[in-house]
Amino acid sequence: MEEIVGILAGVFTTIAVLPQIIKAIKTKKVKDVSPLMFVILCIGVGLWTVYGVIKWDLPIILTNGISFILNAIMLSIVLTQNKDD
Amino acid sequence: MEEIVGILAGVFTTIAVLPQIIKAIKTKKVKDVSPLMFVILCIGVGLWTVYGVIKWDLPIILTNGISFILNAIMLSIVLTQNKDD
Numbered sequence: 019m020e021e022i023v024g025i026l027a028g029v030f031t032t033i034a035v036l037p038q039i040i041k042a043i044k045t046k047k048v049k050d051v052s053p054l055m056f057v058i059l060c061i062g063v064g065l066w067t068v069y070g071v072i073k074w075d076l077p078i079i080l081t082n083g084i085s086f087i088l089n090a091i092m093l094s095i096v097l098t099q100n101k102d103d
Numbered sequence: 104m105e106e107i108v109g110i111l112a113g114v115f116t117t118i119a120v121l122p123q124i125i126k127a128i129k130t131k132k133v134k135d136v137s138p139l140m141f142v143i144l145c146i147g148v149g150l151w152t153v154y155g156v157i158k159w160d161l162p163i164i165l166t167n168g169i170s171f172i173l174n175a176i177m178l179s180i181v182l183t184q185n186k187d188d
Contacts, residue, residue: 019157020154024151027148027150033143035140038139038140040137047135050132050135052123055119058115062112062115062117063112065111068108068112073105
């Protein structure tokens with residue numbers, strides 16, 4: 019039971035940024051999006067990945083590693099787009 | 104060592120949404136923000152809170168409980184603001 023809840027929780031928090039990435043690519047507008055949110059998220063999930071490596075906990079490494087990549091993609095979109103404005 | 108990394112990681116991922124909330128309140132514009140991102144985040148951290156309750160792990164309950172409240176606030180801002188447009 020707790021494993022299913024944990025896996026579902028991990029999947030949801032990991033994929034949450036995807037609709038924002040898709041919206042940003044489609045509309046090419048990110049003016050209302052806070053770059054700082056994604057900076058802090060990258061640091062946070064990056065630290066979770068380090069935590070997972072120290073404890074050698076594969077689910078923590080995998081979910082947060084993927085999260086880091088997705089949030090870094092979104093951050094780079096925000097920074098590139100704002101530069102163009 | 105791993106405790107410090109874990110606490111820092113938890114603090115960063117929990118407060119990440121704050122700059123986005125502040126930006127949304129200041130500019131009153133959220134058109135480029137994906138509501139679906141915050142719906143999925145609320146479900147995800149909500150499930151992490153349930154996971155914490157099942158395992159009775161206070162740090163998991165606290166960080167994700169606060170995350171749930173903050174992301175729910177941001178979601179309500181996005182939904183209210185988009186309605187006004």
